[in-house]
Amino acid sequence: xxxxxxxxxxxxxxxxxxxxxxxxxxxxxxxxxxxxxxxxxxxxxxxxxxxxxxxxxxxxxxxxxxxxxxxxxxxxxxxxxxxxxxxxxxxxxxxxxxxxxxxxxxxxxx
Amino acid sequence: xxxxxxxxxxxxxxxxxxxxxxxxxxxxxxxxxxxxxxxxxxxxxxxxxxxxxxxxxxxxxxxxxxxxxxxxxxxxxxxxxxxxxxxxxxxxxxxxxxxxxxxxxxxxxxxx
Numbered sequence: 111x112x113x114x115x116x117x118x119x120x121x122x123x124x125x126x127x128x129x130x131x132x133x134x135x136x137x138x139x140x141x142x143x144x145x146x147x148x149x150x151x152x153x154x155x156x157x158x159x160x161x162x163x164x165x166x167x168x169x170x171x172x173x174x175x176x177x178x179x180x181x182x183x184x185x186x187x188x189x190x191x192x193x194x195x196x197x198x199x200x201x202x203x204x205x206x207x208x209x210x211x212x213x214x215x216x217x218x219x220x
Numbered sequence: 221x222x223x224x225x226x227x228x229x230x231x232x233x234x235x236x237x238x239x240x241x242x243x244x245x246x247x248x249x250x251x252x253x254x255x256x257x258x259x260x261x262x263x264x265x266x267x268x269x270x271x272x273x274x275x276x277x278x279x280x281x282x283x284x285x286x287x288x289x290x291x292x293x294x295x296x297x298x299x300x301x302x303x304x305x306x307x308x309x310x311x312x313x314x315x316x317x318x319x320x321x322x323x324x325x326x327x328x329x330x331x332x
Contacts, residue, residue, distance in 0.1 A: 153323040207276050210263040
């Protein structure tokens with residue numbers, strides 16, 4: 111059974127700081143990993159995906175993947191109050207269906 | 221920017237009634253999905269659809285659920301006899317490949 115674990119938070123960071131969000135997973139067959147942002151009452155919005163070990167950067171966001179440790183993280187640099195949301199980690203194990211974690215709530219304090 | 225459109229945004233139905241949730245995926249996408257999110261819980265996969273047939277479904281997607289692509293643009297989820305526990309936000313999504321789902325804004329289903 112695929113499991114995706116995230117700390118529910120809230121993770122509170124001051125504006126301008128780096129927010130670090132973490133995710134572990136149980137299925138070693140997982141191939142692709144996704145980070146979604148979800149504002150309250152809204153649908154998930156894709157931030158980034160990663161499928162190779164290492165770092166992948168896109169603007170203020172960096173995704174990190176370590177398949178040996180079964181660990182994915184998302185760094186948000188220069189955090190803004192508008193980044194306050196729930197961040198969902200998701201994985202795909204080759205069949206297109208996504209398995210989501212329960213999400214980490216991020217609060218960026220002005 | 222292309223978007224996935226879902227209607228209605230909110231549906232209230234009586235227990236035991238049939239509901240149909242509608243979605244218009246992005247026009248050049250080939251893969252379609254339904255997910256649900258019970259209030260305060262995880263987003264859960266229900267079903268994926270490709271080439272006019274179901275390609276994968278979860279344990280949640282039992283005989284009470286069905287999907288259909290009745291024409292070239294719509295993608296529907298039918299719940300035959302709703303239960304209280306079907307109350308959730310239902311998200312349609314579509315993708316052109318494995319690396320980018322686009323979710324619709326969702327239909328909030330309330331079963332009373």
